[in-house]
Amino acid sequence: MPFIQNTDADRAAMLAAVGVKTLEDLFEGIPAELRHKGPLPIDAGLSEDELWSELQELASWNSTTTAGCFLGAGMYRHWWPRVVDALQGRQEFVTAYTPYQPEASQGTLTAFFEFQTMVAALTGMEVANASMYDGSSAAAEAVVMAANLTRGRDKVVVSRGVHPHTRRTITTYLEWTGLEVVEAPLGADGRTELGGLLDDKTCALVVQSPNTLGVIEDGAAQAAAAKQAGAISVACVYPIALGLLESPGAQGFDVAVGDGQSLGVPTAFGGPSFGLFATRLANVRRMPGRIVGQTVDGQGRRGFALTFQTREQHIRRAKATSNICTNNALIALRGAIYMAAAGPAGLREVAEHCLAKTQYAARELEALPGFSLRYGAGASFNEFVLDCPVPAAQVNRAVDAAGMIGGFEIGRWYPELGPNALLLAFTELTTRREIDALVRTLAPLAAAATVA
Amino acid sequence: MNKDLLLYEKSQPGRRTLRLGRLDVPAADLSALPAGALRRTPPDLPELGELELVRHYVRLSKKNVSIADSFYPLGSCTMKYNPVLNEAATAIPGFNAIHPLQDSGRVQGALAVMKRVADALAAVTGLPGVTLHPAAGAQGELTALLVAHRHFVETGQKQRKMVLIPDSAHGTNPASASIAGLQAVEVASGPDGLVDLDDLAAKLGEDTAVFMITNPSTLGLFETKIAKISEMVHAAGGLVYMDGANLNAILGVARPADFGVDMMHINLHKTFSTPHGGGGPGAGPICVTQELERYLPSPRVVEEEGGLRLDYDTPYSIGMLRGWAGNFGVLLRAYCYIRRLGAxxxxxxxxxxxxxxxxxxxxxxxxxxxxxxxxxxxxxxxxxxxxxxxxxxxxxxxxxxxxxxxxxxxxxxxxxxxxxxxxxxxxxxxxxxxxxxxxxxxxxxxxxxxxxxxxxxxxxxxxxxxxxxxxxxxxxxxxxxxxx
Known part of the structure; x- marks a missing residue:
């Protein structure tokens, strides 16, 4: 049987040592009437080569993004140095668990300490945890932390520009907490309009930049508005953009969260990714998740251990700051290796390439009759809403026929943008050839619409 | 030579590993960005060449004890061998380089993997409603408690707020109850290490929402009176939740549905051998009865004429607890494991x-x-x-x-x-x-x-x-x- 090493002889010797005759006898604790009779309705096992063939067939039913893909909307196709795969894939990292025994886990713990340092540096914050599940759940946990830090306030203002999955996750986490979620609308320029929404009842403001429509928000003004109202400000970030764009820490935000997928993690149909969570040092005792701290052993040697564990569920149980236990450590390690491989110069280069491709595509697409950029060319980092003369679904079918993957029909999430709005994303992996092919594919649609 | 330096202590200005090729479009026009958008100081990340980067992480890896080098009998964590093929599977471009917003017709392979994993979990547990959405066991527990809470509100039983939890349970159980707006109440263990039925009976009532039980328990014992316990909880109008952390012991031997369980989570990183990764990623699917299925999180994998698709339009659903459908890479590894072993x-x-x-x-x-x-x-x-x-x-x-x-x-x-x-x-x-x-x-x-x-x-x-x-x-x- 695969993966079971004991032989029949081993089993016989072990059963004798235990003092029973058969394997079935080991289950005497389960009443006979509760035992399942017969085999489960699951197909018979396969050999490794048979499974490999099956996997290849299943994989062939999926179209990959490698031939050109303009989908983003929260998940982006980026390059990672292949050294990331080799190092993160080491069995010593892959097959260990949560570092409860620090002496036997210094590898993982040191890597987390460095990860926390890099996340704090990237976001401009003072302290980061050792990762969350993903960006959406990190944002929800940030709101829970904000509510705990500002007891008595029960309103959460969330920008409509925050990713819809994140908004939905926040609503789900808060459903029974008595906190009210209020949505801040987007203006005609695609930026959040706070109006008079922030008041002395507001515990948290959650914004995202670039937002889901690709528009760069005025973070400094938002953070200042929250501060004036006495609310905790939470910024949802796109880590790659922080190679070029101002950090939430410098803008005055209290908390930075985000999805780490762009830092060397494949899109892989949506997961696993990891979440970033960084804040001011003063909030550390209210922070969710694992935190690694530096300390010393009996001989004064530097070492690392999980710390502030009294916040956590295995100690504090019902009063814990979060229920999180196993999170996404191995993917966070990928992110750490990616950040260390990039360094400040590499990250900036990637961000500049993203921007350059986006600006090139914007110019070329805008030149097509009937097509226009909803929020203008200067508003975006690597993603923009293109208003098409025909339904976005029709545009995507044409792109699909050309052997590429089109953009996202953003009207599905923002009906107010209409059926013709298409959200297109560009990264350092998008080639000029792909953009030119996109433009060539769209041109006849423009002409056809004009004739009609 | 000090081999224990941190990345930052090895860093030298001007070094890096990641370098892109020549830009094939005109350089970015930074002045086009909104005023104040640009970062004033670059992030203080370490600067290392590729060889130093490799040495750093290889040395770190050697400071870990892992299943790959040692016996790892960490109770309750099911540290079994993680087959290497399952890792290789996730690197296949058809699984790795796919975007969650692709048209469903173009990702039928990924959806088939998800559907088949869900079907296998339904077979193992006897519970037909499966969601693969939760990111880990604790999130699975939270999902189930949110489902229970919604169920009681929908059926006019708002007063059911108590979650009874044996004193031997994982800390995530009471922590999840708090977030779900329910109240944790501890139930004592008897001298035999099993649930004390008298204490349970005393605490069951019209305010009972859920009884959470880890079976086999964290003492490694099967609750021999589980059928009776379920009957008591159901008679009081409550739901039985099973923490599936220890499902490994009863695979194919007994199905939780057959002893009265209404909802449970499964830690794929335990029972189904997806690696623990130093603390994740895991996956914590939950399985529920048909009655509770409509409350499961969004999106659901649905089968229609013409194939499978992800359905985000789920009116009774409790919502989402994370972005996207689930930890697909983890589900794929579990799929490989189930296919290798069979029933x-x-x-x-x-x-x-x-x-x-x-x-x-x-x-x-x-x-x-x-x-x-x-x-x-x-x-x-x-x-x-x-x-x-x-x-x-x-x-x-x-x-x-x-x-x-x-x-x-x-x-x-x-x-x-x-x-x-x-x-x-x-x-x-x-x-x-x-x-x-x-x-x-x-x-x-x-x-x-x-x-x-x-x-x-x-x-x-x-x-x-x-x-x-x-x-x-x-x-x-x-x-x-x-x-x-």
Whole structure:
């Protein structure tokens, strides 16, 4: 049987040592009437080569993004140095668990300490945890932390520009907490309009930049508005953009969260990714998740251990700051290796390439009759809403026929943008050839619409 | 040469590993960005060439004890072998380079993997409603409690707010109850280590929402009266939730639906062998009865004429607990595992896991006290009662085990046993590995009598000795650059 090493002889010797005759006898604790009779309705096992063939067939039913893909909307196709795969894939990292025994886990713990340092540096914050599940759940946990830090306030203002999955996750986490979620609308320029929404009842403001429509928000003004109202400000970030764009820490935000997928993690149909969570040092005792701290052993040697564990569920149980236990450590390690491989110069280069491709595509697409950029060319980092003369679904079918993957029909999430709005994303992996092919594919649609 | 430097201590200005090729479009026009958008100071990330980067992480990896190099009997965590092929599967471009917003017609392979995993979990548990959405076990628990809460509100039973939880349960159980707007109430264990039915009966009532039970329990014991317990909970109008952390012991042997379970989560990183990764990623699918299925999170994989698709339009759903459909890469590994084993293999998993655990129990019970010394399931709990006079604690045994080349068992859990040492060998370990572990545990028992200082001093073979964890809280250093 695969993966079971004991032989029949081993089993016989072990059963004798235990003092029973058969394997079935080991289950005497389960009443006979509760035992399942017969085999489960699951197909018979396969050999490794048979499974490999099956996997290849299943994989062939999926179209990959490698031939050109303009989908983003929260998940982006980026390059990672292949050294990331080799190092993160080491069995010593892959097959260990949560570092409860620090002496036997210094590898993982040191890597987390460095990860926390890099996340704090990237976001401009003072302290980061050792990762969350993903960006959406990190944002929800940030709101829970904000509510705990500002007891008595029960309103959460969330920008409509925050990713819809994140908004939905926040609503789900808060459903029974008595906190009210209020949505801040987007203006005609695609930026959040706070109006008079922030008041002395507001515990948290959650914004995202670039937002889901690709528009760069005025973070400094938002953070200042929250501060004036006495609310905790939470910024949802796109880590790659922080190679070029101002950090939430410098803008005055209290908390930075985000999805780490762009830092060397494949899109892989949506997961696993990891979440970033960084804040001011003063909030550390209210922070969710694992935190690694530096300390010393009996001989004064530097070492690392999980710390502030009294916040956590295995100690504090019902009063814990979060229920999180196993999170996404191995993917966070990928992110750490990616950040260390990039360094400040590499990250900036990637961000500049993203921007350059986006600006090139914007110019070329805008030149097509009937097509226009909803929020203008200067508003975006690597993603923009293109208003098409025909339904976005029709545009995507044409792109699909050309052997590429089109953009996202953003009207599905923002009906107010209409059926013709298409959200297109560009990264350092998008080639000029792909953009030119996109433009060539769209041109006849423009002409056809004009004739009609 | 100091081989223990951190990335930041090795960093040299001007170095880097990631370099892109020449830009094939005009350079970015930074002046086009909104005023104030640009970062004023670059992020203080380390700067390393590729070789130093490789050396750094290879050296770090060697400071870990892992399943790949050592026996890892960490109770309740099911540290079984993680097949290498399953890792290779996730690197296939057709699984790796796909975007969650692609048209469903272009990702039928990914959706088929998800559907097949869900079907297999339904078969194992007997519960037909499956969601693969939750990111880990604790999120699965939370999902189920949100489902229960919604169910009671929808059926006009708002007053049901109490979640009864045995005192031996994982800490995530009460923590999840709090977030779900429910109130945790502890139920005592009886002298046999099982749920005290009198205490349960006293606490059941019109305010009961859910009874959460870990079965087999964290003591490695099957709740023999589980059918009766379910009947009591159902009679009181409550739902039975099973924490599936220990499902490995009963794969193919018994289906939770058959003993009255209404909802449960499954830790794919335990029972279905997806790697633990130093603390995730996991996946915590939940399985529920048909009645509760409509409340499951969004999106659902649905089958229609023309194929499978992700349905985000789910009016009764509790919502989302994370972005996208689930940890697909983890689900894919679990799929590989299920396909390799098949129905017969899954049953063999349970049988051999239980055999290995009982073998260790009978071999160790002479030297270490086993408070509930009867046939166990996949794990058992012993303690240092016999070593108390020598001043030996569970932590001393654990640290000495590290020096002897094993990862320690889980210690100080469950809380109902003092000085607990929870041992779960899993089915993938060979008899000679178990024998070597037994020999070392017996050696430790002898050392406890004659050389207790050796245990107190352990570990001495590791990169660092016992760490001053108090100092890490009192004088927190949580970030390298923030303290320099």
């Amino acid at each position: 017969e293999g899954l049953l063999r998993v349970a049988q051999n896991a239980v055999l290995n655990a009982n073998y260790l129990r009978v071999k160790l019970r002479g030297a270490f006290h086993v408070p509930y010394d009867r046939m166990c399931m996949h794990e058992f709990v012993c303690n240092t009662k016999n070593q108390r006079e020598q001043g030996i604690h569970a932590v001393d045994v654990a640290k000495r085990l590290i020096d002897l080349g094993h990862h320690p068992m889980t210690i100080y859990f469950p809380l109902v046993v003092s000085e607990a040492m929870m041992i779960e060998p899993t089915e993938t370990e060979a008899k000679e590995t178990l024998d070597a572990f037994v020999a070392d545990m017996l050696l430790i028992a002898e050392e406890a009598k004659h050389e207790p200082e050796k245990l107190h001093a352990a570990p001495v073979t590791t990169p660092v000795g016992r760490l001053d964890e108090g100092r890490a809280v009192k004088d927190p250093v949580l970030c390298y650059t923030c303290s320099h």
